[in-house]
Amino acid sequence: MLLLKIVLAPFVLMAAVFLAMITHVSGLTLHHRLAWQPTTATVLNSETLCEVTYQPVDAVLRAVAARGPCETMGDLILPKGGTTPRTLMGVYGALAYDTDGGVRKWEGKLADAGVYNARTGEKLMLYYDPSSPQDIDTAEYKGWFGGLLIFGFSAGLVAFYIWLVWPRRKSPPHAGVRSNAPVRGIENRRRQTFGKA
Incomplete structure (x- = not known):
């Protein structure tokens, strides 16, 4: 897992740069359309x-x-x-x-x-x-289809990497393991009612 994180790191960095560039160009074009x-x-x-x-x-x-x-x-x-x-x-x-x-x-x-x-x-x-x-x-969007493809791929790669490196809480070792031991409350209730009419 550590090797995968190290190998993916430079690609994720490039994807983040592409995201920043596409966001900047799109935002600048939108600003020109609205404010100019x-x-x-x-x-x-x-x-x-x-x-x-x-x-x-x-x-x-x-x-x-x-x-x-x-x-x-x-x-x-x-x-x-x-x-x-x-x-x-x-x-x-x-x-x-x-x-x-x-x-x-x-x-x-x-x-x-x-x-x-x-x-x-x-x-x-x-x-x-x-x-x-x-x-x-x-203020025209040139090459928007290719830009959308690059944006989608870059965003997906960055999201996957964040999910991969995000610290997750480990479940306790006994979680999910079924036990045949009776539950104490039920066992006591059975003893109290046994033999009573």
């Missing part, structure tokens, strides 16, 4: 670009070397001391949307706003933060 203001956004432009990042010699976080059409990224020369280049493809563009303060423009990687597939001129339903109107999100 809905608006209609127009896609001003949308194009697939490649972004090359590298590891600077004097920094912990990776830096962006260049972003542009993917066919031009092959001949890129990194800054001095830069190592481990990585090329990531993404959809970049610009959105225009109405807020209480007027029309705002947002530019960047569309996935950061929850938009994964958009055409120029397309209208999208978005939510923006009233206290910080540059923060926008589609």
Whole structure:
């Protein structure tokens, strides 16, 4: 039993992390739907670009070397001391949307706003933060079926592990064992009534 607990411990830890992540993402999406203001956004432009990042010699976080059409990224020369280049493809563009303060423009990687597939001129339903109107999100649940499967499996594994390690009260050794010894109260009652008419 102890070996099973030890073997399952890292898997339960990962399952708990997945539960926390799914709960956080779901809660954040629900918060955006309830607390943020809905608006209609127009896609001003949308194009697939490649972004090359590298590891600077004097920094912990990776830096962006260049972003542009993917066919031009092959001949890129990194800054001095830069190592481990990585090329990531993404959809970049610009959105225009109405807020209480007027029309705002947002530019960047569309996935950061929850938009994964958009055409120029397309209208999208978005939510923006009233206290910080540059923060926008589609507040859509992406991949909910797979997320539900992972959530269910992770929750089941964590619940099983809690049941496995939960301290349970051991039953006394004589519990459940039948005895042929008579009960004293009944024995005394029989003696008192025996022979009486």
